[in-house]
Amino acid sequence: MTDAGLVAEKLPVDPVEVAPERDLMSKFDALIAERQALIDTGVTDPFAIVMEQVKSPTEAVIAGRDTILLGTYNYMGMTFDADVIQAGKDALDQYGSGTNGSRMLNGTFRDHIEVEDALRDFYDVSGAIVFSTGYMANLGMISTLVGKGEYVILDADSHASIYDGCKQGNAEIVRFRHNDVNDLDKRLGRLPKDAGKLVILEGVYSMLGDIAPLKEMVAVAKKRNAMVLSDEAHSMGFYGPNGRGVYEELGCEGDVDFIIGTFSKSVGTVGGFCVSNHPKFEAIRLACRPYIFTASLPPSVVATAATSIRKLKHAHKKRAQLWENARSLHAGLKALGFKLGTETSDSAIIAIILDDQERAVAMWQALLDGGLYVNMARPPATPAGTFLLRCSLCAEHTPAQIAIVLKMFEAAGRSLGVIG
């Protein structure tokens, strides 16, 4: 053994300059310049916000100022639930801070099993597999399920994790126009009859907050002998009699083969999962690279998730309050004259549509300076070249907070000429 492996490697203080044409970082010059131009106008960087303190699911301190949070995915406000926090503390005390390994080797602890049991109960299914993030759940499920010579048929507005799952696999990828049932049917009809097919849908599309006509789309997929995967990340906890998602609300439970979900939204921690009634579902654990070749979630995370999921099952009051909040904000913004992503209050996401980046940033900045945080989203994340100020509601927002929020939108919208 030599000493070489024991000496900490250091980057040189004055690295030798790489010729621009050979510098791999040169490809980012345009991106760096665009960001700098935005900063130079004097605005706060919308993609570099720091929460200095978090006081509750709806309040934080940003740049020294008390701020109402209206741009998180903490739909059910579970992050500060006393039972959830206690479960995490107990797990830290009993099992330590991490698992140091893959689920497949040494990384499965009691609470990984417990959270998968909680998911089976919540969704009333026979199978549940937990991944380290929601992104990895899509990446793993799509790339593993659909192989060479088979087809993935996906909505054009699908989340990046769905597109990346397609790229990671070997299947043929076909897109259809967003939420267009006829377009899906037409494209399925052009594919080879005998090839395996997976149609991927989302209950709620997160940019505009619109929901999918799942009943019709699932019927078309079944007619064409395709299996169906629905990503219900933005609907867990508050759609359907048991809060399972849009697919439950629209009565498609028997026909959706795989449900993808996340712990980072309504559940209030981090992690992803897939649930299914397929009798061979467990085989995914043996074949899925994003499940096998990564460390499992820390014990405190799965313990908080399990407790949160068990509480979400009975969170009828929170569910009602969340819908009440979404409806009142949607109605208020509409009455003020803002252009919104959906005609009615379809989800817990309300997107205000603006036509140019300058006004979107100015509006976002005015709101932040007044003590309100919303998400700013821009192409390519957004559909059809739109700039969005996205509001996402929490069950813990109070009617008083919604009233304050509407006043802030009114003042910012009028001073910038967005509304009359």
Add this chain to the structure above:
Amino acid sequence: MSDRQAIYDTVTAQIEPFNKKGVTLNDATTFQGDLEWDSLTVMDFVAAIEDEFDIIITMNMQAEIETVGQLVDAVAKLKG
């Protein structure tokens, strides 16, 4: 008129509504470089071509197609 010429004429006719810069088209015209299309335009255009010829151009195939000529050849092959 050959089959390829007929496909070429239909493809270029479909390009026109998206040809905002009025670029003169030939087999070597590139979608990204010459026509400067973004991913959303490509998506709309591909859907239009698919519907016109009643074919599917998978995203895997799209990744290999850079020029008008390559698209015409791909359509000819897919039409069989």
